[in-house]
Amino acid sequence: MTEEQRTTQILERSTAAGSAVVDGSGKTTTAAGSTGAGSAGRDALSAAKESLEDYTLRFAPRSYRKWSAGVVATSALGGIAYLADFSIGANIGISYGTGNAILGILVAAVVIFATGFPLAYYAARYNIDLDLITRGSGFGYYGSVVTNVIFATFTFIFFALEGSIMAQGLELGLGIPQWIGYAASTVIIIPLVIYGMNTLAKLQVWTTPLWLLLMVVPVGYLVVSHPESIDSFFAYTGKSGESGTNLASVMLAAGVCLSLMAQIAEQIDYLRFMPPRTAANRGAWWRAVILAGPGWVVFGAIKQIVGMFIAVYLIATLDPAASVHANEPVHQFLGVYREMMPAWLAMALAVVLVVISQIKINVTNAYSGSLAWTNSFTRITKTYPGRMVFVVLNLVVALVLMEANMFEFLNTILGFYANCAIAWVVTVAADIAVNKYLLKISPKVPEFRRGMLYAVNPVGFVSMLASAGVSIAVFFGAFGSGVQPYSPIFAVGLALLLPPMLAVLTRGKYYLRRTDDGIDLAMFDSEGNPSQAKLLCHVTGIEFERPDMLRSAQDGPDGEPQYISSLALSTDKTGELVLPAEK
Structure with a gap:
């Protein structure tokens, strides 16, 4: 037959x-x-x-995936329009100096790119989100619930961060109190995120050209008109005042940047809608997957360095009272805009940039967070309450964080969270790269369906808990101040080593509950x-x-x-x- x-x-x-x-x-x-x-x-x-x-709980069917690879990639990259990178770069530059901060950014970028590549490929090739990939990459049907919570936490932390930045812009430009700005930055997202990928794709494509113009032109102007700022930038030593580089400072800076590792999950929420890979579109398909998948970190690293560059310029040229806001993106861009144009226009453009950036990233944060919460809740309770319930939940949590002024504790929050994100993402990447392709213990085709998987697979689940637990203990000084800055190394190292070790010890027994789904039809x-x-x-x-x-x-x-x-x-x-x- x-x-x-x-x-x-x-x-x-x-x-x-x-x-x-x-x-x-x-x-x-x-x-x-x-x-x-x-x-x-x-x-x-x-x-x-x-x-x-939104295909909240399942595979994204071909009948819905009508976008070209280029449109999917543009939509995915629109989700990294956030201004948090400018704050992160400024904060670590001010804390550890330019040299240490740049090296920390580069270390984090290499780790994020290497671990993000296999995840992005699996999402685009098999049209499933990171939760579904995680289930079949060492965690099991229920085991990946904990990683969904980690990802949902990422979305509301960064929603709150971007909302705080927008509130700063509204206060500076329009005199709106920050607490009202927090609420406005939250409420404005709800109608935009209701309709899922179809609406998000249009929003990202339409707003990207203006966003790029507002961001690139002032930075180019600063470099051309003030070339001396480049020398000042590389000579900046930060609060420590130490010249040269220091490994501990580099790793502390890298730890903050590595908190962005979970961003690959948001990129995947777009990449899962990639068209089928064929002989005709192979080149475009691969470019889109690499650029919009792990390639996001290249743009992120550039934004972090630019944020640091502008902050150092402001500190060098403004009085101390003004430079205390050098880590706030609205003040960064306002300071440069004022040198290019009248004050009223500079203020208007700074506010427009902040609002556009906040909307572009926070529709993605709200959307992806709602998927993560819905997926976990439905699996545990076997009840589907509707994605919008969790859109509202995610936004309420983010609003509470904003009202608690999380912006003041940014480095500590991101440094702690980085250990959880690293443990999850590196564990999944290790299972794909090592257990699936090198050891061939883990099934190469990702399985996500209930009944085909065990409830919990110790390979990924235990690896993630162990790497997160140890690295968090290191981060809080449990093993002494000498190793405290190196918590990211512990997280990455354990998440790389434990999955293959446990896969060998368990002989891959807990990956598949069944190998036959009962359908005699090619997958x-x-x-x-x-x-x-x-x-x-x-x-x-x-x-x-x-x-x-x-x-x-x-x-x-x-x-x-x-x-x-x-x-x-x-x-x-x-x-x-x-x-x-x-x-």
């Missing part, structure tokens, strides 16, 4: 299992008159409806892309693409096989539809 004949037979068999319809009560009923899986069906239908925009097409063949889910009555589907443990009324989507399985409270483990 040919592959085409087999596909036709399975699709016919899927339809014969009963063309499900949804009645007025919300229950799913097949043509044979049997009732579907009650609450699982209702929750899955709710999630499926919202998935028309991938002839070019290695996820198949676009569709099967009917007997619970929701909706057709889903092959990578999303499994055979249901519940046969049809005449004993015929039925199929169920990963979406419906995630809300099945009874577990009756989950296939048994293989013996």
